[in-house]
Amino acid sequence: DAGVIQSPRHEVTEMGQEVTLRCKPISGHNSLFWYRQTMMRGLELLIYFNNNVPIDDSGMPEDRFSAKMPNASFSTLKIQPSEPRDSAVYFCASRHVRAAYTEAFFGQGTRLTVV
Amino acid sequence: RKEVEQDPGPFNVPEGATVAFNCTYSNSASQSFFWYRQDCRKEPKLLMSVYSSGNEDGRFTAQLNRASQYISLLIRDSKLSDSATYLCVVTLNNAGNMLTFGGGTRLMVKP
Numbered sequence: 001d002a003g004v005i006q007s008p009r010h011e012v013t014e015m016g017q018e019v020t021l022r023c024k025p026i027s028g029h030n031s032l033f034w035y036r037q038t039m040m041r042g043l044e045l046l047i048y049f050n051n052n053v054p055i056d057d058s059g060m061p062e063d064r065f066s067a068k069m070p071n072a073s074f075s076t077l078k079i080q081p082s083e084p085r086d087s088a089v090y091f092c093a094s095r096h097v098r099a100a101y102t103e104a105f106f107g108q109g110t111r112l113t114v115v
Numbered sequence: 116r117k118e119v120e121q122d123p124g125p126f127n128v129p130e131g132a133t134v135a136f137n138c139t140y141s142n143s144a145s146q147s148f149f150w151y152r153q154d155c156r157k158e159p160k161l162l163m164s165v166y167s168s169g170n171e172d173g174r175f176t177a178q179l180n181r182a183s184q185y186i187s188l189l190i191r192d193s194k195l196s197d198s199a200t201y202l203c204v205v206t207l208n209n210a211g212n213m214l215t216f217g218g219g220t221r222l223m224v225k226p
Binding site for chain 2: 033035042043045048055056091093095101103104106107108109
């Protein structure tokens with residue numbers, strides 16, 4: 001398996017532009033997570049899905065952020081309009097919950113810079 | 116108060132030293148516990164799960180203390196390659212599968 005695949009790896013955009021981050025989870029995994037990581041705040045959970053359904057989006061900073069999971073093999077995180085404070089590394093992770101101790105696998109992340 | 120708290124470090128230790136990290140969690144209903152490792156500019160990866168009875172994997176030993184709500188990671192005979200950030204992770208299985216990460220503890224092993 002290729003693991004969790006995120007695209008793009010790097011994104012530089014101007015303030016006010018729309019940004020779309022993409023994630024392909026590991027086949028067969030039924031949970032998907034979007035995290036944001038900065039030096040100041042560490043890893044923050046933005047939203048997670050179980051069986052393509054959003055379960056908890058309380059970590060989404062504000063209405064400028066939205067996430068979708070139209071099917072089991074694809075998810076997007078959209079920021080519109082983007083702001084410089086959104087600059088961070090965005091990770092997608094997936095997991096198959098069969099029992100309590102199952103590993104979450106992370107993608108390589110998207111490094112977003114908003115100028 | 117954060118749900119999962121760790122000393123950010125950095126812990127600077129010489130090769131061969133033994134080093135221990137602690138992590139505290141606030142929700143007594145937490146069910147599963149893990150240590151993840153993150154190298155600079157890389158994604159987090161599972162280091163080991165933490166079981167109630169404690170568990171060991173080579174030079175690494177993890178312990179869970181439910182009464183005091185903390186978990187620990189002990190690294191013996193530390194290597195240069197152990198330099199990384201170690202993330203404590205907690206799940207509340209009755210909240211689906213949500214993984215909550217601590218802020219991480221940075222370890223630097225020096226020659």
